[in-house]
Amino acid sequence: MWRGLWTLVARAARGPRSPRPCTRQGSGAPAPGSGATVFALSSGQGRCGIAVIRTSGPASGQALRSLTAPRDLPPARKACLRLLSDPRSGEPLDRALVLWFPGPQSFTGEDCAEFHVHGGPAVVSGVLQALGSVPGLRPAEAGEFTRRAFAHGKLSLTEVEGLADLIHAETEAQRRQALRQLDGELSHLCRGWAETLTKALAHVEAYIDFGEDDNLEEGILDRADSEVRELEVALGAHLRDARRGQRLRSGAHVVVAGPPNAGKSSLVNLLSRKPVSIVSPEPGTTRDVLETPVDLAGFPALLSDTAGLREGVGPVEQEGVRRAQKRLEQADLILAVLDASDLASPSSCNFLDTAVIPAGAGSPNGRSQRLLLVLNKSDLLPAGGPDPSADLPPYLLLSCLTGEGLDGLLEALRKELAALCGDPSTGPPLLTRARHQHHLQGCLDALGHYKQAKDLALAAEALRVARGHLTRITGGGGTEEILDIIFQDFCVGK
């Protein structure tokens, strides 16, 4: 009987049909609107040997051609010497190295050109003006090149942050950390977590959308549960890493404290290699907290000089003591300074009992506080060293006056800071921004809600929230990724 239907089909129009190219391209969002071509001076301002001017956008080739006319575009990614001239007047501007990077193999993913010109202000402004006269070109806004690279998927969000940090890196450790982040290590780690979570979510979503109609395999929800549990453990462990990455990025708080006239300000000046604090033999010279950023053995630190801790002085100094104590509580590392020749004095003993011993025993609020005990003025000591009866915790001897013992102190500081900031060249990538920590914590909290939810739609919602937090770090996170996993892993549909 069904054969009869063929005649119906056959009767339908059967005209000749020319083959037709399918104009449709793959789905997915259209490329982010590039539109304008931008240019900017990419090296620093001011007179210099060579200045680099960059363009990015579809008119880059046109710009390069107009400035180097009548020559054609140089070969891609090969440095060529060209005479630059103003396209309006034809007036020569400079003899410069030019580079042509056709997209997408360029920093921004768009067509890019680079002009390595001589760094005189007149040359730079001449070339910039010439570029501005090319139709379709406009000056770049701050960060626009990086933004375009991000929009074209050349850099992930954490890589952008890494790039910004690399540009601003002042110490060796910061540079290593930023370079690792720019290489995408943090991004890679988070993406791994996000993939696990997306997979778990996809399995839950598959169970919601197809569980009833199709035969999904047994136990897909159990598998999602165990994946979530593993992720919780991994996130928890990474979060316990605490603020190491942030300290490395913004500097560890190192607070110099001790009784009056122990030589705290001298130590600060010695470490920062500049006269930050006024030094005098008079006790109570430093009354407020003085801060200075320093590079300690390659690690960034914020060094704070504080008022000497003592009681029964005037209201101004008393306020200074209060501030010093507050700062001590916030410190990542305390440099406790005592006068080696004056260990028996009441103020020294008091400081040892109230600040040094408790810190060594672990502070009551559970926060680990690191402390280095420094005995200053070793030049005043007899040959036998400090009074053995004082019963001191481990200490370092130093003379701020002669500089003796400084190498030992720096080595001890390096060890302490490495532990505080983490060694950026080994171990798991660190969370360098509070933002990262916030979203990881948010993710972890949401995973807790997943376990409690009894309604499967609510459980899935918790996973969606958790995934949302992770993708704030990595980017991405559309629903299409979930569907891709569903259809890859399960045979679903009617």
Add this chain to the structure above:
Amino acid sequence: MFSFRGCGRWVAASLTKQHHPSSRFSGDSAAPWTPHFDVVVIGGGHAGTEAAAAAARCGSRTLLLTHRVDTIGQMSCNPSFGGIGKGHLMREVDALDGLCSRICDQSGVHYKVLNRRKGPAVWGLRAQIDRKLYKQNMQKEILNTPLLTVQEGAVEDLILAEPEPEHTGKYRVSGVVLVNGSTVYAESVVLTTGTFLRGMIVIGLEMHPAGRLGDQPSIGLAQTLEKLGFVVGRLKTGTPPRIAKESINFSILNKQTPDNPSIPFSFINETVWIKPEDQLPCYLTHTNPQVDEIVLENLHLNCHIKETTKGPRYCPSIESKVLRFPNRLHQVWLEPEGMDSDLIYPQGLSVTLPAELQEKMITCIRGLEKAKMIQPGYGVQYDYLDPRQITPSLETHLVQRLFFAGQINGTTGYEEAAAQGVIAGINASLRVRHKPPFVISRTEGYIGVLIDDLTTLGTNEPYRMFTSRAEFRLSLRPDNADSRLTFRGYKEAGCVSQQRYERATWMKSSLEEGISVLKSIEFPSSKWKNLIPEASISIGKSLPLSHI
């Protein structure tokens, strides 16, 4: 009254006045009197019927042009409506006073809500539908809609005019040319031609141009759209063979019974037309290694599978299931096609093998050993228009007042088509009256998710709705579609009847009253713990807690 030459057949003429067209660009016949409508809808499928009815409800004089009036309301593929995600869409169509939910409440033979154990946000209203009843009821509805005229005729071309300068677009549509050369002028045109644009039917190695099996494809219109510069893509889908009911041994298969009581699709119905005990059951069987063998041995006889045109991942043919997930048993649901139909629809067995091999494959399956195939399964390949060429109101960027809805936009499924139809019909009507477009956002409904996904991301496979596509799934529930959309539909679009509006208002105030009563009951947490021991109540709160 009108000079229609040839094939035009007026089924219901409710036109009272006509305009003389002022500008004609192409395809203009010399007829001195040309009919003029506010909205012309091309296509009488699930998108077309909803679009035409919605435009008419909004007060526009509307013409529905279809190849054949007797195919209006035809369910060309599966004999069911709704499901997870799709049921959500139907509730939203109903909230805008659309047709399909009400017709389904009059035509179902097996009502069952899916996902009952998984929380109310993801419940899936679903029903097996009697094809014949659905068609009858839909035609009755369409042919009795005030302001709506239905005419048979194939559209060959569009009439274009100068664009309105205050809107974007290169042209403005001002009417259509039929195959017989006659013209109809229109203020807006909605195109819902489904798979008819250069449709090809494929069985085995044979290919025939057609829309649905037995219908003609539209070729002239496809060429017009391409000439205008619309980007066209190609998709494929398929449908399973149909099996004679009396040849199946149901006694050895798993039986699925309908819900008792049945949950109606429409907000305005308390119950469906048929009692649960009178409804028909469905049966479950599975494929087996023999089926895999037949598929794998005959891939060379199967051009639908070989081609690169994209088919849906979620409505896969048995061939792609076997290829992608080998050595597994796949479900086959045996679904009734209607109360007095002797056909069974084997859902899950979509196939494009040559017909003899289809029959051989079917008889390998448990319960179908002696099954008789009445109609072979077949594949359909068709053109669709990249939906990134339309706005969220479904009007094209290129041609003003031209709207696209349904499968032509790359979707699959009756419900997805109906949802777009309602929106296109409403907006075609609003456009004529110079009112702002009616757009549903992703936060307001699955319709918003559907249209936003299509118009911003496009699609490269037939797009189907899932709850996982909705970011705001917890608040876009089937039960609250009326409170989300009915009031907007009434006030902004004018597509909602007074009766439905009043019912939604009553429901809203009843819910608010109930919530405020519950909120007014406050006890200390210890008492709540005694009253409801299974509820987890946080002890940290010292304030008295209300019920919510």
